Amino acid sequence: MPKPTSIEAALAAAGAKLDGVRVFDVRHRGTTPDPDCDSLFIGIGDAGATAGLKGILGAHYPPGHAVTAVSRPGMRDELVRALTIATLEQAGELAPPVSMFVPAPAPEQRPTVTGLRSIMARLRGENGCPWDREQDHRTLRRCLLEEAHETLDAIDREDWQELAVELGDILLQVLFHAQLAAERGDFDFDDVTARLREKLVARHPHVFGDAVAHDAEAVLRRWEELKRDERRDAGEAQPGDLLAGVARTLPALDRAQKVQRRAAHVGFDWPNIEGPLTKLAEEIEELKALLARERPGSARLEHEMGDILFSAVNVSRFAGVDAEQALRMAVDRFAQRFAIMEKLAAEQGQALEEMDLEQMDSLWERAKLEVGNRK
Numbered sequence: 001m002p003k004p005t006s007i008e009a010a011l012a013a014a015g016a017k018l019d020g021v022r023v024f025d026v027r028h029r030g031t032t033p034d035p036d037c038d039s040l041f042i043g044i045g046d047a048g049a050t051a052g053l054k055g056i057l058g059a060h061y062p063p064g065h066a067v068t069a070v071s072r073p074g075m076r077d078e079l080v081r082a083l084t085i086a087t088l089e090q091a092g093e094l095a096p097p098v099s100m101f102v103p104a105p106a107p108e109q110r111p112t113v114t115g116l117r118s119i120m121a122r123l124r125g126e127n128g129c130p131w132d133r134e135q136d137h138r139t140l141r142r143c144l145l146e147e148a149h150e151t152l153d154a155i156d157r158e159d160w161q162e163l164a165v166e167l168g169d170i171l172l173q174v175l176f177h178a179q180l181a182a183e184r185g186d187f188d189f190d191d192v193t194a195r196l197r198e199k200l201v202a203r204h205p206h207v208f209g210d211a212v213a214h215d216a217e218a219v220l221r222r223w224e225e226l227k228r229d230e231r232r233d234a235g236e237a238q239p240g241d242l243l244a245g246v247a248r249t250l251p252a253l254d255r256a257q258k259v260q261r262r263a264a265h266v267g268f269d270w271p272n273i274e275g276p277l278t279k280l281a282e283e284i285e286e287l288k289a290l291l292a293r294e295r296p297g298s299a300r301l302e303h304e305m306g307d308i309l310f311s312a313v314n315v316s317r318f319a320g321v322d323a324e325q326a327l328r329m330a331v332d333r334f335a336q337r338f339a340i341m342e343k344l345a346a347e348q349g350q351a352l353e354e355m356d357l358e359q360m361d362s363l364w365e366r367a368k369l370e371v372g373n374r375k
Helices: 006-013 047-058 088-093 113-124 130-134 141-156 160-184 189-202 216-233 252-265 274-291 299-318 323-347 357-371
Strands: 022-025 039-044 066-071 079-084 098-102
Touching: 006 039, 006 066, 006 098, 039 047, 047 088, 047 098, 066 088, 079 088, 088 098, 113 130, 113 160, 141 160, 141 323, 160 189, 216 252, 252 299, 252 323, 274 299, 299 323, 323 357
Parallel strands: 022 039
Antiparallel strands: 039 098, 066 079, 066 098
């Protein structure tokens, strides 16, 4: 009977089988564990190698995850020690060579998409969470929107740790919708990632093919052209569909800017910013004329205000400014300054409603200086 290899001996000592185990030699650079399967790490020769392995495993497994260290596997003085990721440095005290068996965590414990999918399936399962079991695609619409807004807020505040949390919440929504679809037999998470991969490759021919794109504007232009080609090849493109793909549920300023960009891609655009600036001035004059004869809130005034806002978005686009972000920041500045006005008024023993406009204007100017008069 042939003598077992050191790998077979290490696995036998750890009570594991060779089938399905990934073997990593820590003496080779680029060791990256795969928590979705059992792993055996060989070639651990000293305390330094153990410390390095602990750092690698600590990024992929929880501190309490159980591992088995086997000193001199298959030899007479073979020694087996049960450890955890947190106590892994104790393996450095063992006589080399040392092998380390790291079993895959239970599916729901894996810090990978596989683990998250397992958790999501369990939440939706027979003995899962009552709230999760009641949801469908429509009831989750607001959740997805709220998580997107909270993610934008973390970016605006440059809170990168919070951003990691919020991106996880968005991923949860993707997993939730994919699980719902899988239960109906419509698609599953693998279909989502497969279609995303196809899209990324197909729409970046300047990276994965022979096309050339010298700047970001060229990339965006090509992206829209490829989207139209895809729809035409699928038999979905119809005359009048150029703007139909812009979601009506987008915030109005975002939707306006996207609609304008798509129209511009086929040449329907002003030659320079003077055009939209002139148009904005014309729309404001028309509003002034209407205000003199229309009742507040009339349909004609609503129409004209819409034209003004649409024209302002066009100016913003030519200026290279995101209209939605610009207005969001303007509202933030106003709110900050107004809060300071309230504070200053309270310091004077007054409430804002007790002041006349001249007094409030004075406080406003002081608030602008405190916040910063960014225009």
